[in-house]
Amino acid sequence: MMEKKLWGGRFEASLEAWVEEFGASIRFDQKLAKFDIQGSIAHVTMLGQTGIIEQAEADTIKAGLEELLAEYETGQLEFDVTNEDIHMNMESLLTEKIGPVAGKLHTARSRNDQVATDMHLYLKDKLHEVIEKLANLRQVLVHLAEEHVETVMPGYTHLQHAQPISFGHHLMAYYQMFTRDSERFTFNIQHADMSPLGAAALAGTTFPIDRQLTSDLMGFAKPYSNSLDAVSDRDFILEFLSNSSILMMHASRLCEEIINWCSHEYQFVTLSDTFSTGSSIMPQKKNPDMAELIRGKSGRVVGNLVGLLTVMKALPLAYNKDLQEDKEGMFDTAETITVAIDILAGMLESMTVHKDRMAVSTEKDFSNATELADYLASKGMPFRQAHEVVGKLVLECTKAGHYLQDIPLERYQEVTDLIEEDIYQALQSRTAVERRTSLGGTGFESVQHQIQQATAELNPDK
Structure with a gap:
């Protein structure tokens, strides 16, 4: 039967x-x-x-x-x-x-407009949750940056020591990334906040329905203007998956740095036991597994985006059963990023920063080479010539096994009489950081300004 x-x-x-x-x-x-x-x-x-x-x-x-x-x-x-x-x-x-x-x-209703309505309601609710969690993560970064405005660390390019910077400055770079993420999710609400209900299967209905009323009752900003679009649109989900992918890429970059910083080679930070695990065979191990999982889950979220883009790329209007594949990736992504944001905030809030270790790592390197080039340029030497002079001195030091701050004044003055005793002050890492006062730079005053701006953004009513 x-x-x-x-x-x-x-x-x-x-x-x-x-x-x-x-x-x-x-x-x-x-x-x-x-x-x-x-x-x-x-x-x-x-x-x-x-x-x-x-x-x-x-x-x-x-x-x-x-x-x-x-x-x-x-x-x-x-x-x-x-x-x-x-x-x-x-x-x-x-x-x-x-x-x-x-x-x-x-x-006067179809499962086509019904399911689209459900997903709009779900995602609109989830977007507000994500934005709230991002606000907490951004606040954690600001608080940590405030504590470490004057903590000096190596800045890197190509994963090589480049120039000394403020650790607070480094953290505020991630604040800016997560702020842009929050702005993208906020814009995402605009397209989630629309009601498909009343579009029926695809063509609307012959019944005298009031779509504005149902839209208002559900708390939507407005109903869709076109019934075909209402039942077939998944842009609001694609935007969410795209925004989530960018967010997880940012989180993954920060986690990669945390993983490096807590290694034996760096020893810049120690993670709380709450966010670490051990080894089943090596008793000394303390692994940054939560950071590694966030890094790994970024691929999962990107995969959800690619999956739905692939589903959507050749669908004719209006509804097709393929659209059943729009949900699992959305649910999975929402659940993944909300937990990942909280884990990342917890790791940052509870980790121990080894200021002295960071500072020492900027003293036995050539991250002050630009300071010497800038010093010569400020004395009137063309920068390109200064760059070449300093490059040769760096080569000389690497062969001799010492650093720019170890070169005697007599040797400096053999190279150029522009160099005076104040060069040793200029070559100090702290001086190098402190003097970079340009807007957005790593100078302590500049970092304080960034923190003040961020605090105002996070607390607009104060």
Whole structure:
């Protein structure tokens, strides 16, 4: 006997169980249950107010939906794969609860606009959560930068010592990255904050619905202007996945640095035990596993973006079953980034910074070579000539096994009489950092200015 489906009127045979399992989405789209009920409550409220169904019927359906929501929130609802997706499961559960009148809920609605509405509601809610968590991470970076404005460390290019910088300055670079991430997610809300409900399958409906009313009831900024676009648009999800990929790329870069900094070769920081693990065979090990996991999960998030882009790239309008593949990557990404942001904030907040080790690492290197070139240029030597002079001195030092600050004044003055005793002060790492006062530079005053700006951004009402 053919099992009765809500869409089964024109079918003579039912799906085999393994085929049904392949086509079903309830395993993952049950995450939309709360939002599906929220959208249904708005829809039936509108059906009653417009007279499309009797007000008493609308009230009965609404009461049943509210009971289902309460049961869902207490973990009492059970979903059945034979009902395919969250929409069919909810309609079936509602029918069990209030009887055949539940069938009137689907008047002037399709699963096409229903699922799109659910995802808009889900993602809009998630975006606010992500932005809030990013604000906390940015605040952690600012607080850490405040503590380390005058902590001197090597700045790198090509992973080679380049110029000494403030550790606070280094941290504030990541503050700027995560601020741009927050701005992208904030813009993402604009496209998530639209209601597809009422677009029906693709062409709208003959019923006298009020799409503005349902949009307002769900708290959306506006309804979609085109019904085809409403049911087929997944740009708001692609934007989220793209923004998340950029966020995780930034997080991965910072984690890569943390992994380096806590290695034996660097010893710049020590991570809290809370965010470290040990080895099953090597008892001395303290591994930065959480940082490594964030670095690894960045690939997973990028994969979700590429997956949906590939699904979307050749889809004709309007709805196609391919769009069922839009959800798992969205859910996975949302869950991944929200935890990753919190883990990263916790690692930064609890790690120990070894200021002395950072400072020492800038003293036995040639990261002050630019200071000598700038010194000569400030005395009137063309910079290109100064660059060549300093390059030759660096070569001389590497062969002799010492550094620029070890060269006697007599030798400096053999090279050029522009060099005087103040050169040794200029070659100190702290001096090199302190003097870079240009806007956005690593000078201590400049870093303080960055922190002040960031504090104002994070606390606009103060």
